[in-house]
Amino acid sequence: MAGNSDPLTPRAKLAVTAGKAVAAASRAAGRGSGSVIGGRVALKLDPDLLARLAQNLDCVLVSATNGKTTTTRLIAEALRAAGPVVSNALGANMPAGITSALAGGSDAKFGVIEVDEKYLAGVARDTDPKCIALLNLSRDQLDRAAETRMLAENWREGLAGSKAVIVANADDPLVVWAASSSPNVIWVAAGQMWKDDAWSCPSCGGVMQRPGDDWFCGECGFRRPTPSWALSGDHVLDPHGSAWPIHLQLPGRANKANAASSAAVAAVFGVPPQVALERMYQVQAVAGRYDVVQFEGRDLRLLLAKNPAGWLETFSLIDPPPTPVILSVNARGADGTDTSWLWDVDYTRLTGHPICVVGDRKLDLAVRLEVANQQFQVCENLDQAVQLCPPGRIEVIANYTAFQDLRRRVGN
Template identity: 90%
Template sequence: MSGHVGGAGPLSPRAKLAVTAGKAAAAVSRAAGRGSGSVIGGRVALKLDPDLLGRLATHLDVVLVSATNGKTTTTRLIAEALGASGPVVSNALGANMPAGITSALAGGSDAKYGVIEVDEKYLAGVARDVTPKAIALLNLSRDQLDRAAETRMLAEKWREGLSGTKAVVIANADDPLVVWAASSSPNVVWVAAGQEWKDDAWSCPACGGVMQRPGDDWFCGECGFRRPAPSWVLNGDYVLDPHGSAWPIHLQLPGRANKANAATSAAVAAVFGVPPQVALERMYQVQAVAGRYDVVTFQGRELRLLLAKNPAGWLETFSLIDPPPTPVVLSVNARGADGTDTSWLWDVDYTRLAGHPIFVIGDRKLDLAVRLEVANLNFRVCESLEECTQLAPPGRIELIANYTAFQDVRRVVGN
């Protein structure tokens, strides 16, 4: 873009110094083998210039993507779609708090679009800083019980933070918490993207009354809060646009949840003038997202890597795996990034794995073993992924892990 060489218009000397120092810190961190360095780089840059995030975004049309599940994948799909009409900068690896976002934008001086995944707790603050053109809200469900407040409080923060926003909000009409949060915004595009996990949405977020759920509809019998009429609808392998045209969704990513992510992404792309057909065709190029859904070879065995961070995510993931007797490896940690409270394991219906040979690893393998024991499932606790692959019967192995356990597995398999 002419006139924007070197970032968000002409950056002030302080902002330039902050960007340079951040990049240097990131390089040192990478050289020390501590990951991409994006978070430490962003922290250093923001310390030197607290307004840097806003400055870096001034020349960009920004989309923010927030949700409990599906943020990283949807961010990637939107970035692919918008790439049809100009260069895109994105925090594609999921560093989704202000430091990681700042770091990503600092690398996108010639971009036209910023497609940014944002941690749910930081959405309102980041939206204030970067003045987004669009905000995609996918879902809200329980996650990291020790860290994130109860979902109703998160919805309240979104509702207050987005009140009166100038952004077009693209929101899931099937999730009552998202609808309540988005309803304070003057310009909302509703997408019928579905909601398989309903256990966080049985009481009305507006008044606390009991939610009625006939079929795919929902409403509160007490205050009249109800599902809005969607203008985009996911219908099987198609997305229906506001004109009633049906566009086929062809993805290499598996499962219904990713079709929902694609439907939302098509609605976002349309805000920026990218037609559904073009947007959806570009999404087909995505085979894996930060290692998720990758099929790798390890010790002569094929492993498919699946990430599931919370009950809603596990439920979606169970619907993806090959039928029994496909062997399944489950790995659960409870480190800081996962949330240290593992009581959520009791919210997951592990009986869906009946008939699969199950192997259990990870820091909290014994917590998981107790849960599987109560569910009357056959499983073996193993010390390592190597041991699992040696004991597993023939065929592709499905590996499901929560956040840090997934990163551990990627290191072991060299992915």
């Protein structure tokens, strides 16, 4: 537990100091937070540093295709009711970024760690977590991410026999299959809007049957487990059948689902649902997501959507027509360079909204919108798009690097 004798060897202390120095130099040079480069340097000097930093922490790992950063933030707020928390709150979710974050939390009791899906098994080995939250798996970064079933298989193998309590979404067949190798799973009915990655059974390849909210494989009998926690409208149902109200400043059904999973995680650490959910109300925005900023006399709400499942959830929470919508898509390294996923998004949901298109791949997006019979204008940049919109609210939806570009432009 926290407060025990110092676990860091002289080599580990040197690695932490060097990593912090490099991170500070990177920040001073205007190259971002420096957490990733600082973590890389520290791990080069002491490859076991992540394990050393985690050994005095009660850790929870959070992994998913969508909702990792927000859920990590909600869990961190909930666990602060029980003690100091260290977390990679800005989303640097590979080993270097995680190491950097933990190096900054010497007095922490809990580590709340967002983990990239591809690194989950390795980070779980290093940090010996008390709990792992698995929210969803769907197609993302098609050029370099393994096909979703392969990711599920990596999770399943990496978590087999894990001592951690797994808090997993019972509504996502890929997550259920991945988590089922673990002896201790708490199932949460968090819902699943996007189903196009789970029509075949991950266990046998048979066709999935999906009557109502249920699912099962007609061939091998693999089926939805009975959840002990559930999202029900604006409430979380706990294992005793009590309904706890969700009060969030974050919009949309997806964030209520994130809150339900977060409440189940908090309970593993002894924080009751009422306390956990009340603390989650403090979260107004997460790394710029959902922020409303004033720009050129308009109110821009900044929304991040990186893949088809994320766009589907985002469309469900925007203001109704005729609210203008600005869409921005890039295809840089951090986004994935393959934009064919645009064809998996149902853009007919934007019918009635005036649409402006910006970003590196605005022409790819324009072709997709044309086929979806949407009315849109292609703009050179955000400033031009905003000037085409009347005063008032504008919904701005962008993928990863496009979102960072927008935040820089509006000074967020």
